[in-house]
Amino acid sequence: MKTTGTVTGIVSNLVTVKVDGPVAENEICYIDLAGVKMMAEVIKVNGDLAQVQVFESTRGLKGGDKVEFEGRMLEVTLGPGLLSGVYDGLQNDLTTMSDVFLKRGEYTDPLDREKLWDFTPLAQPGDKVVAADWLGEVKEGWLPHKIMVPFSFKGEYTVKEVKTAGQYNVDTVIATLTGAEGEDVPVTMTQKWPVKVAIKGYREKPRPNRIMETGVRVIDTLNPIAEGGTGFIPGPFGCGKTVLQHAIAKQGDADVIVMAACGERANEVVEIFTEFPELIDPHTGRHLMERTTIICNTSNMPVAAREASVYTAMTICEYYRAMGLKCLLLADSTSRWAQALREMSNRMEELPGADAFPVDLSSIISNFYSRAGMVVLNNGQTGAVTFIGTVSPAGGNLKEPVTESTKKAARCFYALEQNRADQKRYPAVGPLESYSKYLEYPEIIEYLDKTVEPGWVAKVLAAKNYVRRGKEAAEQINILGDDGVPMSYHINFWKSELIDFVILQQDAFDPVDSLCPIERQRFMLDLVLKICEKDFEFEDFEACRAFFKDLINELRQMNYAPWQSEKFQQYNDSVLKRIA
């Protein structure tokens, strides 16, 4: 017997429902508005009054309207066909909706139920299996998409039967398992999972031990993010958060990319739809869209679904991780999600925390970040979810609750600075404030020694130190004047400018410079450090400035030239001649 109720209160999208039976926290219900069923989620219960957040506009809703509770939490459908999908925060397929405008109460199936997939069995009758074990696989684009024992299964099962290789749709029973009590359970290619619960079913979650390449120098060289690591990008508006995030999405070395456009501009998502199908994944040579899923709940879409969107995106990543794949989740922006929480908390008249955010904001954020990570699956293979979120601090002030809470949860910090953006020094990642905790991991240091070059981390730290010394010199020059400081100050300043212009800055819109593979990054850092390590002497500071400006110009032209091309070599030779 389903619990039902009637609407007794409405403030914007917070609706109070008088219920006639049991309801659970986060349970899903449907409100009937003149035949249109609107989805809502229970967020608070008080006596027989449940407060629900409605995932749609509540315009026209009346006291007395009927509500039906579903006895389940908000779930996503998992199965082959999620990649290259474009979904809203509740996983409705936006591409199959016919109208130009989003219609209230229109829910579309996230999967194509008709499409046939090439199935190959992996398990054999008699195999003992537990939740998340692989039963078979289909080819989704070029990726092996594993069909798994549903995550909700508890205990050990015996495989009774697996379908032979062939073409089946997602609803075909591809295996039958026998449970401990001797009961037979059918398994299809799809399963459902509640988004707010992390998918487990792996053996262990070790510390990350390798780097995820992004092709962005200021990340890979100076503040690398680990595969299965977490990072965040806070910055005032106009500092290039979105450009940086799109660069990571295009170039990140991952099998699966899920982009959650959470409360952001619709045109940014349109940019992804428009450009990604044209772009080629630099690592596999396949179309970028084939590995990308977009969860899009733009700022004008209902607020409650905004909160759901990041969870939906994370759950999809965890699903692919369980197949032994490397996933990258990009969420832009987690501040909008926090604001959605604030709006609801406000409407429920809860006592507010700092800046009117709910008091448990910090724990909600760290809980979410903790779902990322590298895992060792039951069969010994590894999978990873790397998570990078952006934060939009109010007024550009990093001392605000969302930034502070995220800083506690994320291991990499890419601070975008207004000052750098004003000077068009993009990406505007501040070289000194930003950090990657992974540079302190012995596993990562060892990995970089092996894959980039021995002693790499020491070089990175040396580069950072040149920047720091340059900044100190610049401050002194500003106070004392060009003539008031010794020549060494000018040299230190220009050495840091050299690192800034050649390593830190990168043209995201240039076809060559936008993507800098780690091998090239190594070459450029070595070259720049070679210059920095040299002692220079100049007549006066004008000569110093001129020398470095020319040098910087040539090194920048190198960045624009194709790797190891004739032009590249020419500039390289010229640079070496200048410093000989």
Added chain:
Amino acid sequence: MKAYQRVYTRLEGITKATVSLRAAGVSNDELAVVAGRLAQVVRTKGDIVTLQVFSGTEGIPTDAEVVFLGEPPTLKVSDQLSGRFFDAYGHPIDGGPEIDGEERQIGGPSVNPYKRRQPSQLIPTGIAGIDLNNTLVSGQKIPFFADPDQPYNQVMADVALRADVDKIILGGMGLSNDDYLFFRHSFEAAGALDKIICFINTTENPPVERLLIPDMALTAAEYFAVDKNEKVLVLLTDMTLYADALSIVSNRMDQIPSKDSMPGSLYSDLAKIYEKAVQLPTDGSITIIAVTTLNDGDITHAIPDNTGYITEGQLFLRADSDSGKVIIDPFRSLSRLKQLVQGKKTREDHSQVMNASVRLYADAQNAKTKLENGFDLSDYDLRCLAYAKEYATRLLAIDVNISITEMLDTAWELFAKHFSPAETGIKQALVDKYWVK
């Protein structure tokens, strides 16, 4: 009158902006008439309904007559809207007849993001601070950030009249009567009245009425863009006064304010308006240019701050002492969509020229700081300062009106006059082609 009308005559509570009463079967967002004034349902709690009275509650007695109208605010749309001036409720204020047309609910649903198309059509304005540095694209949403003493309404009117669009829809919120007449006269003088539609709330009208203006303007815009495949430019001035009205209502409803006494939902409220900007696959588009007035240039205040996160850039007006003119500040201004047209719809050197000219202007600001601190200036500093003055006068000032190619040529001319090619840091191939010898 409609059959299902319900009439009540007993108010339980009155605040400056809201009234509450016991009523049954009332739907959320529905309109009502309270003592002859238009009001809208904003909260239902048990059998108590709270109504926001647009024109304020002064003089409303507890036994006022309340009639529920059964539907949210609507606008009648048809081609008859062209050339007309309306108040916040969509009633003509130009002495002309009421509009015949299809009645549409305002503040309707959003466009499915997947049905949008990427904006790609340049909107030239002749102003180099915009076209060169912050190129506008149809389907974009962008505000002017300006202090109240700056001529933002004039610049906006210039931009609107020079832009090649089918309809210009002005939503005026808290406009002074003088500014309202200014817009009216500029549109008349330009002979553009037939493509103008205005929804006007002046400072003489009650502030809460303003809340209807953007939705009215955008409902009309959607009619022309979606139904008629037209290019529509919507001007919204001043969105700061709109946000102030939001905070009045939320305050009267005892909501906990967040930053700067603004409601916690400010971001979503503003986004609902700005995100109506769209490029449709059918060639119709809605472009929004708005004004957000600042308090002494403070962009960290909740209103400009939230706006900046929603809009696709901002145009920052500033009085410049070098040139003695109002300029579009190249550092704080940004058009996020500019790379969709720069070098694609304009000459190939556009983005490199823009970046170099702004970078050199930044160097000039550093030189200026040195000068102010009493230090000797280097030769480079002096050249930067000379360049900055010319750059501000000939390109950044808002009274410039030239084509984009002329802007690029002017920039190359300034580079050659003051700098060596290496100092500009421009790609060699472009220097070879465009450097003025």
